[in-house]
Amino acid sequence: MIPMDFYRGRRLRTSAAMRELVREHAVTANDLIMLYFVIDTEDENFKKEIPSMPGQYQLSLKQLELKVAEAVDNGLKALMLFGIPASKDELGSGAYDDDGIIQKATRRLKARWPELIVMADTCLCEYTSHGHCGMVQNQCVLNDPTLNLLARTAVSQARAGADVIAPSDMMDGRVAAIRQALDDEGFTDVPIMSYAVKYASAFYGPFRQAAEGAPKFGDRKTYQMDPPNAREAMREAAADLEEGADILMVKPGQPYLDIVRLVRDNFDTPVAAYQVSGEYAMIKAAALNGWIDEQAVVMESLVGFKRAGADLILSYFTEDVLKVLK
Ligand code: PBG
Numbered sequence: 001m002i003p004m005d006f007y008r009g010r011r012l013r014t015s016a017a018m019r020e021l022v023r024e025h026a027v028t029a030n031d032l033i034m035l036y037f038v039i040d041t042e043d044e045n046f047k048k049e050i051p052s053m054p055g056q057y058q059l060s061l062k063q064l065e066l067k068v069a070e071a072v073d074n075g076l077k078a079l080m081l082f083g084i085p086a087s088k089d090e091l092g093s094g095a096y097d098d099d100g101i102i103q104k105a106t107r108r109l110k111a112r113w114p115e116l117i118v119m120a121d122t123c124l125c126e127y128t129s130h131g132h133c134g135m136v137q138n139q140c141v142l143n144d145p146t147l148n149l150l151a152r153t154a155v156s157q158a159r160a161g162a163d164v165i166a167p168s169d170m171m172d173g174r175v176a177a178i179r180q181a182l183d184d185e186g187f188t189d190v191p192i193m194s195y196a197v198k199y200a201s202a203f204y205g206p207f208r209q210a211a212e213g214a215p216k217f218g219d220r221k222t223y224q225m226d227p228p229n230a231r232e233a234m235r236e237a238a239a240d241l242e243e244g245a246d247i248l249m250v251k252p253g254q255p256y257l258d259i260v261r262l263v264r265d266n267f268d269t270p271v272a273a274y275q276v277s278g279e280y281a282m283i284k285a286a287a288l289n290g291w292i293d294e295q296a297v298v299m300e301s302l303v304g305f306k307r308a309g310a311d312l313i314l315s316y317f318t319e320d321v322l323k324v325l326k
Helices: 009-013 016-021 061-073 101-112 144-159 174-184 202-211 231-243 254-266 277-288 294-308 318-325
Strands: 032-039 047-050 053-059 078-084 117-122 135-137 140-142 164-167 193-198 247-251 271-275 312-315
Touching: 009 016, 032 061, 032 101, 032 318, 047 202, 053 061, 053 202, 053 277, 061 101, 061 318, 078 101, 078 202, 101 117, 101 144, 117 144, 135 144, 140 144, 144 164, 144 174, 164 174, 174 231, 193 231, 193 254, 202 277, 231 247, 231 254, 247 254, 254 271, 254 294, 271 294, 277 294, 294 312, 294 318, 312 318
Parallel strands: 032 053, 032 078, 032 312, 078 117, 117 164, 164 193, 193 247, 247 271, 271 312
Antiparallel strands: 047 053, 135 140
């Protein structure tokens, strides 16, 4: 005899409508942030595919505007910009130049789409000749002297119209320094989304090709977090919150869903998860080989972020997903 008192989970899976009725999480256009690489070039038709990120490009200002126009038509609400300057130097001056590439791109996008949320990645590595996220002396990345440069970068980005400042450098004290500088310049209402919990990850490989920001010597392990650590993530998040962060980000995403959940459970602030370049590259590579169903895998990976507790998701798949959601 079959016992009649067992659990029948299948009852609520009998049809698509039934499954949708009891569904716990969903990804919507309101959660998604697209990422763009904009390059400072005279050639307004410049649009170069990133070899390790099929479907993603380095874009001139004009090509960026064309791409964003299409995405906005599909429901894009927010984006984040990464800049590739025309030239680099020791101190990454292109990052805090009022006429720098991020500043120009931000002004251009905000002029056409005042409602669009434009976030600025605040870091120096794409702008420094050595490729590190801070000031370098004797092969060391200096913490405190870097803070002023980051603060200047944030203020310059806010002045250009950036809606959100997103420091990704992992220097200690940078959120406090940036908050103070923004407030001093009257940008009290510009929020900071800190890359609070950012690991020294091999999953950033394709990004460094895309943004041309790989370190020329050494690695980022003296400032980005050690992947095996979870408790330390709580200290990083608490520090950034204390210093004035409005949104806490965890990065990378999928290999760190446990950290997304920990941050969600320990803090009341909005939490963002970043599906990074290596995660994108892996899904794309498998899909291009016909080994996985790209759209299904992408939707599953994104709803995983929501299930883990993320409110916002930064993903290179955003443009594609908007089309699906539409
Ligand atoms: C800049 C920065 C990086 C990423 C975002 N901002 C690279 C790094 O820290 O080396 C990585 C994003 C990605 O891999 O998609 N500091």
